[in-house]
Amino acid sequence: MSLFSKSFDEPDERRTPDKTRVDVVNLPGISVARVTFQPGWRWSECIKPVVGGDSCQVRHVGALLSGELDVVHNDGTKAHVTPGSAYVVEPGHDAWVVGDEPVVALEFESKAAETYAKS
Template identity: 65%
Template sequence: MAAIELKRMDQPDERRTPDKTSVDVVQLGEATVARLTLQPGWRWSECIKPIAGTDSCQAAHLGYLVAGRLHIVADDGTEADLGAGDAYRLSPGHDAWVIGDDPVVGLEFEDKTAATYGRG
């Protein structure tokens, strides 16, 4: 493996486009990174649930929000708002939706989630 490996997120190895969602994925050695872009009106339970086939998101997330605002509600009832500049870790079992009129852009570093999120 090369000592330095670079890829551009605007030239991804794979792009997925579920409803109101864009997932750009790059492979860097054994690591996978995804950029999620969620449009205003996006809600996991409406846009991704039909693909996932589960009652709530069962993916673990580790990431960084670059732009926009996102509201998360965990199955245990805890809630949080994420905004640009927030790093986050989410356990499986949650719903989420875009707050406001601006797209949410986030970078996802959890390999399994980055590799499979939004895939039918």
């Protein structure tokens, strides 16, 4: 088949740690995730208890659809990600929702889609 489509509304897998929803669809050769973080979400408070470690060790490649996200890397570099932005965040970081609007993003790194927020 040369065309394949799946809906995030009927994902192959859904994960729901605190203030988090990860909807994963598996397509030929790639897994894609739609992540939703509610206001008050912070990796170190909501995901760390599920996966452990001192910082997020997942590489993220995606696009932010709504909300705002701050990210700080272990080396001190910081980024403020806004809607319409594509991003790459390397392992070794913390992140949190800024403001009162949920963050919704699409993640295109298969390993991240397959493992993020999974115990």
